[in-house]
Amino acid sequence: xxxxxxxxxxxxxxxxxxxxxxxxxxxxxxxxxxxxxxxxxxxxxxxxxxxxxxxxxxxxxxxxxxxxxxxxxxxxxxxxxxxxxxxxxxxxxxxxxxxxxxxxxxxxxxxxxxxxxxxxxxxxxxxxxxxxxxxxxxxxxxxxxxxxxxxxxxxxxxxxxxxxxxxxxxxxxxxxxxxxxxxxxxxxxxxxxxxxxxxxxxxxxxxxxxxxxxxxxxxxxxxxxxxxxxxxxxxxxxxxxxxxxxxxxxxxxxxxxxxxxxxxxxxxxxxxxxxxxxxxxxxxxxxxxxxxxxxxxxxxxxxxxxxxxxxxxxxxxxxxxxxxxxxxxxxxxxxxxxxxxxxxxxxxxxxxxxxxxxxxxxxxxxxxxxxxxxxxxxxxxxxxxxxxxxxxxxxxx
Amino acid sequence: xxxxxxxxxxxxxxxxxxxxxxxxxxxxxxxxxxxxxxxxxxxxxxxxxxxxxxxxxxxxxxxxxxxxxxxxxxxxxxxxxxxxxxxxxxxxxxxxxxxxxxxxxxxxxxxxxxxxxxxxxxxxxxxxxxxxxxxxxxxxxxxxxxxxxxxxxxxxxxxxxxxxxxxxxxxxxxxxxxxxxxxxxxxxxxxxxxxxxxxxxxxxxxxxxxxxxxxxxxxxxxxxxxxxxxxxxxxxxxxxxxxxxxxxxxxxxxxxxxxxxxxxxxxxxxxxxx
Numbered sequence: 001x002x003x004x005x006x007x008x009x010x011x012x013x014x015x016x017x018x019x020x021x022x023x024x025x026x027x028x029x030x031x032x033x034x035x036x037x038x039x040x041x042x043x044x045x046x047x048x049x050x051x052x053x054x055x056x057x058x059x060x061x062x063x064x065x066x067x068x069x070x071x072x073x074x075x076x077x078x079x080x081x082x083x084x085x086x087x088x089x090x091x092x093x094x095x096x097x098x099x100x101x102x103x104x105x106x107x108x109x110x111x112x113x114x115x116x117x118x119x120x121x122x123x124x125x126x127x128x129x130x131x132x133x134x135x136x137x138x139x140x141x142x143x144x145x146x147x148x149x150x151x152x153x154x155x156x157x158x159x160x161x162x163x164x165x166x167x168x169x170x171x172x173x174x175x176x177x178x179x180x181x182x183x184x185x186x187x188x189x190x191x192x193x194x195x196x197x198x199x200x201x202x203x204x205x206x207x208x209x210x211x212x213x214x215x216x217x218x219x220x221x222x223x224x225x226x227x228x229x230x231x232x233x234x235x236x237x238x239x240x241x242x243x244x245x246x247x248x249x250x251x252x253x254x255x256x257x258x259x260x261x262x263x264x265x266x267x268x269x270x271x272x273x274x275x276x277x278x279x280x281x282x283x284x285x286x287x288x289x290x291x292x293x294x295x296x297x298x299x300x301x302x303x304x305x306x307x308x309x310x311x312x313x314x315x316x317x318x319x320x321x322x323x324x325x326x327x328x329x330x331x332x333x334x335x336x337x338x339x340x341x342x343x344x345x346x347x348x349x350x351x352x353x354x355x356x357x358x359x360x361x362x363x364x365x366x367x368x369x370x371x372x373x374x375x376x377x378x379x380x381x382x383x384x385x386x387x388x389x390x391x392x393x394x395x396x397x
Numbered sequence: 398x399x400x401x402x403x404x405x406x407x408x409x410x411x412x413x414x415x416x417x418x419x420x421x422x423x424x425x426x427x428x429x430x431x432x433x434x435x436x437x438x439x440x441x442x443x444x445x446x447x448x449x450x451x452x453x454x455x456x457x458x459x460x461x462x463x464x465x466x467x468x469x470x471x472x473x474x475x476x477x478x479x480x481x482x483x484x485x486x487x488x489x490x491x492x493x494x495x496x497x498x499x500x501x502x503x504x505x506x507x508x509x510x511x512x513x514x515x516x517x518x519x520x521x522x523x524x525x526x527x528x529x530x531x532x533x534x535x536x537x538x539x540x541x542x543x544x545x546x547x548x549x550x551x552x553x554x555x556x557x558x559x560x561x562x563x564x565x566x567x568x569x570x571x572x573x574x575x576x577x578x579x580x581x582x583x584x585x586x587x588x589x590x591x592x593x594x595x596x597x598x599x600x601x602x603x604x605x606x607x608x609x610x611x612x613x614x615x616x617x618x619x620x621x622x623x624x625x626x627x628x629x630x631x632x633x634x635x636x637x638x639x640x641x642x643x644x645x646x647x648x649x650x651x652x653x654x655x656x657x658x659x660x661x662x663x664x665x666x667x668x669x670x671x
Contacts, residue, residue, distance in 0.1 A: 040626075040630050043626070043630075044623070044626065044627075044631075047619060047622065047623050047626070048623065050619070051616060051619045051620065051623070054612050054615055054616050054619070055616060057607070057612055058609045058612045058613060058616075062609065063609075066607065067607060071607040071612075072607075090630075130603075181518075181520075181523050182517055183520045183523070184520050203520060204520040204521050204523075204600055205520060205521065205523055205524050205599050205600055207599075207602060214602050216601065216602040345601075345602055347602045347603070349602075349603075352598070352604065355604060356594070356595065356598065356604065359590075359591045359594055359595075359604075360591065362591075363584070363587050363591050366583065366584045366587055367584060370580060370581075370584060
């Protein structure tokens, strides 16, 4: 054990550079491994290497490609883990046996937080859930069913039993205001199990927490209640049809149509399990005067019997106001109601609190170290008033 | 021309005068030109504050959102920290040789990009974290810019004597001061990143998404983290760190304004689909 009454300060300016570790395991093999991991040259190499990877990840590759090639790869994440182990060995090996001062306490806090952040990230990666659930107004889906999600990523040890109960979209609010601030879109939702359901409004900067599960707004779009009627006007089938918001040109104008994000496309109507009769392409122009109203452009093709493919010739190409019917072969088509669909991000991140608290702890560590250095300078100035080596004395006045 | 633009270009003009006074002051070793540089920077600071105030009062929306406003805020903080430093430590006047040309160019760039004041603010930006974030970012930038200015005068003084060089603090003092400003910048960048993580967590439910702005801010922070480790662990001092501070500043400016704002990212506001 080191002599606690005669310990050097960790931040002594008289150290030999580069500063070498003070702790070495007794076992020869363990010592060899520890000394390799506590190498300051390895730390510098890893820092520069990760820095270079980051630069490549935002210049050569960008966005999703950068994630696939660098940030999401095993080797890059392995490098990050190695850096954390290296930082821990480097720092704690060097501070071992030194007197704890304000400066060293701040540095310990900073480096500990660094390790804790990565521990939180690793823990989170094993147990997390990150899914996108898409709902139309009035729709309810079971939260714990994997089929309820458009996209779902989860850690190796995550269980869907964590996602209890159901998720319901009650209504989508456009132009939602909070204390005069326009939140643009807000989702009124209800989540949870019967008897303990939680209702709330979510918008960007305001989420809904149900236990450890977080519900966040992601994106939204129009959904048209499209109805097929017979020649006498009797409704025989109806379904909500979600529309894509397709950006037009550089300005903020959109085309709202059925299809995919690549462009407008027709879809079979009625939808399965009913027998499809037509291929229908809908384009919606919202009214600037009244919400949930406007004009719909219908394009209808009959389906070739036996093939299920649309025929070449359209049987209807007409525009009509919402609720108005248009003739389509032996039937009539109409949009009875304009609603919204929303995509909500559902998250479970058990390691996140550790990461967030550690971020502040790390920042606190940096501030405490700086504060300690300022105190030390003042102490030096008082105990050595004739010194000319103090920058303040040198430059002031 | 609108009053805020008039004030902005007046500030650009005065910062330009200050920049050239500093540069010619250095070439001619004239203390008087440094005085002109200092007071024209001070004179330019007033209309600069005026243009920010006018934009702010026009809609009540914080004028620090677009790239031009971000540039303007960064320059505002850099000039504020420079003036505070120079009035506190008179012998450091030559650091304006780096700070004021950078301020002049960045504010001029901001002027060319300046658009109408935004009538609304994107919902994602309606968060209290914006204040912590922009204070961290702009103060961090100001600190590392001054540190680079100190690095430059370190390199200039190293091989020169006479006139203004003799009135500068000694090399060790300049070196220590540069280190302190880097340490301050490192903490402020830390504050920027931490507040950015909390802000992102509030908006996206995730504290880190590897988006270009996040990665560039991490790059800046790592660059200065390496500086501190080179000094504390490897014992680097003087000329090598002075050069490092200058190169790091270039990386910082690219990371702050160069690449991130050229693509659609979090900071460009959220896409609203409906």
